Amino acid sequence: MQHFYVWKFKNWKRWMLILIAAMFSAVFLWVQGETTFSVFSSKESPAALSKGSDKDPNIALTFNISWGNTQVEPILDQLKKQDVKATFFVNGEWAERHPELVDKIKKNGHEIGMLGYRYESYLKQDIEDVRKDLLKAKEVFRKLGYDTRLLRTPSGHFNKEVLKMAESMGFKVIHWNVNPQDWKNPGTQTIIDYVMKNTTKGDILLLHASDSVKQTPKALETILPGLKNKGFKFVPMSELISRAEAQEKKLE
Structure with missing residues (x-):
């Protein structure tokens, strides 16, 4: 029984680390989306241009x-x-x-x-x-x-x-x-x-x-x-x- 609980604790820590990493990634992507201005806009979502196309130099x-x-x-x-x-x-x-x-x-x-x-x-x-x-x-x-x-x-x-x-x-x-x-x-x-x-x-x-x-x-x-x-x-x-x-x- 002791071995089972030790394994369960380690497994729990592993999943917590995965969860934290996933949450961090989600927050990072959200911040990126909020701080990058779109080239284009609409009446509902006006935007400023902060970068052009990255397809050419x-x-x-x-x-x-x-x-x-x-x-x-x-x-x-x-x-x-x-x-x-x-x-x-x-x-x-x-x-x-x-x-x-x-x-x-x-x-x-x-x-x-x-x-x-x-x-x-x-x-x-x-x-x-x-x-x-x-x-x-x-x-x-x-x-x-x-x-x-x-x-x-x-x-x-x-x-x-x-x-x-x-x-x-x-x-x-x-x-x-x-x-x-x-x-x-x-x-x-x-x-x-x-x-x-x-x-x-x-x-x-x-x-x-x-x-x-x-x-x-x-x-x-x-x-x-x-x-x-x-x-x-x-x-x-x-x-x-x-x-x-x-x-x-x-x-x-």
């Missing part, structure tokens, strides 16, 4: 600009040297102050996206104020000659209500999934290492071109040719979206 390099004017041109120079096309998300206030830089970004073949009008978290505003901010930004860009439909919310803050509002106004909300936090100036090599290690097919990279960044232009000297050598192809956000949509249709 396209990646999108994006820059946020909310203040200052000293880092834009050095970054444009690096992009030009490597023949890389990127997408710049700028807020309406900055665009009003620096229309010549907005034009220069566009003339260099890059894509323009919006960061709203004021660079203030949409989660700290009433939804009606968010709508007004988007309308004001849209008008600013219209006057400058741009009809952009790409929107990145300030600080990347949004919820379903914000997404639904943005989509009802015709915007595609763009997030990211590779962020070396270059605005913290952690070190040129740290920025390089993070991007080179974490970039995969279909990724959306977030960098900055505001005056807060001091190491980004130098980091790009290594990042741009380095990612090309790994087989990645830089494309504007609109192309990444269209490729992802094409892949989705093939899977249907």
Whole structure:
């Protein structure tokens, strides 16, 4: 009898470990599902794009600009040297102050996206104020000659209500999934290492071109040719979206 109870106890421990492992896996998969934004959305389930298709080597390099004017041109120079096309998300206030830089970004073949009008978290505003901010930004860009439909919310803050509002106004909300936090100036090599290690097919990279960044232009000297050598192809956000949509249709 003693031998029987010892065996039963060991068997119980084994099944408990299996159960715990299964529960852990289920929780992990649930978290993954909750934190990965879909490329596509519906009225019932608005979504932001944080990654394109992983079926081909396209990646999108994006820059946020909310203040200052000293880092834009050095970054444009690096992009030009490597023949890389990127997408710049700028807020309406900055665009009003620096229309010549907005034009220069566009003339260099890059894509323009919006960061709203004021660079203030949409989660700290009433939804009606968010709508007004988007309308004001849209008008600013219209006057400058741009009809952009790409929107990145300030600080990347949004919820379903914000997404639904943005989509009802015709915007595609763009997030990211590779962020070396270059605005913290952690070190040129740290920025390089993070991007080179974490970039995969279909990724959306977030960098900055505001005056807060001091190491980004130098980091790009290594990042741009380095990612090309790994087989990645830089494309504007609109192309990444269209490729992802094409892949989705093939899977249907």
